Amino acid sequence: MVTSSAYGPRVGFFITCVADLFRPTVGFAAISLLQKAGCQVEVPPDQTCCGQPAFNSGAKAMAQTQARRVIETFESYEYLVAPSGSCMGMVKEHYPQLLANDPAYAERAKALAAKSHELLSFLTDVLDWDDIDARFDExxxxxxxxxxxxxxxxxxxxxxxxxxxxxxxxxxxxxxxxxxxxxxxxxxxxxxxxxxxxxxxxxxxxxxxxxxxxxxxxxxxxxxxxxxxxxxxxxxxxxxxxxxxxxxxxxxxxxxxxxxxx
The missing domain is CATH 3.40.50 (Rossmann fold)
Structure with a gap:
């Protein structure tokens, strides 16, 4: 596991498929907030879908394959953070169940779930940070x-x-x-x-x-x-x-x- 340093916790950022393809501004904004909160942010280039579409459609084997890929990509970081409750719900709530009978990934799925957070929850509940410097007159x-x-x-x-x-x-x-x-x-x-x-x-x-x-x-x-x-x-x-x-x-x-x- 990667541990915190003098520069703050090392965060693996999960952009999500939809934000990456349709609204990349969400990713840039999320990274900006994490950096302002003192995090070291990295965006692994080989990240892929969390597997939720396959999981919800009953394609269990495909969902398991995608879950293993996400675990391999992000398990070395101190935290996994994403600007999506949907994707993080998949990682935190469903990965442990999905891979419960996989001897090579069951414990790894639990470990990743424990350190995965939706962005706003991570900022407030984990870092206790709310030093927002923004204006929106609407x-x-x-x-x-x-x-x-x-x-x-x-x-x-x-x-x-x-x-x-x-x-x-x-x-x-x-x-x-x-x-x-x-x-x-x-x-x-x-x-x-x-x-x-x-x-x-x-x-x-x-x-x-x-x-x-x-x-x-x-x-x-x-x-x-x-x-x-x-x-x-x-x-x-x-x-x-x-x-x-x-x-x-x-x-x-x-x-x-x-x-x-x-």
Whole structure:
């Protein structure tokens, strides 16, 4: 295991597939926050998918292969951190079960799970850091993503950090803890139900008077952004780390993008 040094803990950063392919700003913002918090951040170039799509689809052997790859890539770091409750829920909650009968990886899966954290939880719960230096002069609302909320208990952490952002006013959704309808393959298997769920989420956001909706999982946010664009709703969608890192000058999700079909 890599241990802390005088320069702070050595963190292996997991960018996630969706952020890497569709919203790399999320990765840059997350790394900026980790560095401001005193971490040494490394982004292994050979990292790959956490295996959640395969796992959720019942492709157990494929999910196990991907899990082993992630373990091999990140087990030497003191911490594994990602800007996604969904991916970290897979690593922390499902890897130990998925590889429980693999004598070569069972204990390694448990060890990695124990030191893996969603970014906002890592900053607040592990490092006790909230020294945010950012400004965002808008009214925002916040969507609590399912995996982060239910598997990892991420609720107060983003709000603690957003309270430090100058000029920002947070107005809560009535349905803050309800699914946006993405749910990985759920939106493909049940498109009509998914469409209804994301439509209701956007209507709820508009009722708050917010101009921007924030959240902690890029996949959920792309789903919401794509539907908002098709509804012609005047609602911008951003990952919360873009606001916290002061990187909200570029286009929001959905601007000039197709988004998902939900």
């Amino acid at each position: 009214v925002v609302t916040y969507h609590d993503t399912c995996s982060g909320l239910r598997e990892l208990g991420i609720k107060d952490q983003p709000r603690r950090l957003l309270a430090k952002v100058r000029g920002l006013e947070l107005r809560e959704l009535t349905s803050a803890e309800e699914c946006c309808g993405f749910g990985g393959t759920f939106c493909v298997k049940y498109p009509e139900i998914s469409d209804r769920m994301v439509s209701e989420k956007i209507k709820d956001a508009q009722k708050t008077g917010a101009t921007t909706l924030l959240g902690g999982d890029t996949s959920c946010l792309l789903n919401i952004a794509g539907k908002a664009e098709r509804m012609k709703a005047p609602l911008k969608v951003r990952h919360v780390v873009e606001i916290l890192a002061g990187m909200a000058d570029g286009s929001a999700m959905g601007e000039g993008e197709e988004g998902t079909k939900g």
